[in-house]
Amino acid sequence: MKQSIVKCPGCGLLLPNQYFAEPTRFHASGECNELFNQLSFYTTSHGKPEFIHQLALDCYGAQHSGGVTKSITTAFSLIGLYLVEEQGFTGKQVQQVHMALGRSQSSWPELTPPRMSAPVTVQDVLNTEAGEARDAMIRAWVSAVWATWTHAQDWVKEAAKPFIQ
Numbered sequence: 527m528k529q530s531i532v533k534c535p536g537c538g539l540l541l542p543n544q545y546f547a548e549p550t551r552f553h554a555s556g557e558c559n560e561l562f563n564q565l566s567f568y569t570t571s572h573g574k575p576e577f578i579h580q581l582a583l584d585c586y587g588a589q590h591s592g593g594v595t596k597s598i599t600t601a602f603s604l605i606g607l608y609l610v611e612e613q614g615f616t617g618k619q620v621q622q623v624h625m626a627l628g629r630s631q632s633s634w635p636e637l638t639p640p641r642m643s644a645p646v647t648v649q650d651v652l653n654t655e656a657g658e659a660r661d662a663m664i665r666a667w668v669s670a671v672w673a674t675w676t677h678a679q680d681w682v683k684e685a686a687k688p689f690i691q
């Protein structure tokens with residue numbers, strides 16, 4: 527029997543259809559979201575104070591915007607990517623910014639997802655050997671996803687301004 531393929535509506539990944547339900551948090555196929563869950567086992571057990579899981583979460587969130595994804599998720603993800611990519615923040619520092627933003631603001635713009643998804647996906651990260659190589663791939667993922675959002679970068683920089691010294 528021929529295996530059917532499902533395309534992720536967020537990142538475009540083509541994966542064998544396992545008839546997983548689509549997640550309610552991200553505009554993604556269930557199969558793609560399952561890869562993110564696998565990556566999360568790695569990033570959350572990483573044990574370093576930089577908290578690299580935040581980077582992976584923000585990459586995934588920004589790359590799977592639109593659809594069911596809430597505007598706050600997209601906004602927070604992009605602010606995180608910007609602070610890491612252009613301001614040298616750690617995941618831990620981004621987490622603190624997210625908490626402060628959550629307390630201070632309650633409405634977020636609907637940012638339009640880019641037409642072309644970033645060339646790096648959660649699958650590329652998972653296929654990279656665990657350890658330094660994979661962590662470097664997560665950083666490359668941050669750069670790649672941030673680069674696809676040029677149309678929203680002015681808004682993101684303005685929103686992040688209060689947190690930059």
Ligand SMILES: [Zn+2]
Nearest residue numbers: 534536537558
């Ligand atoms: Zn995806």
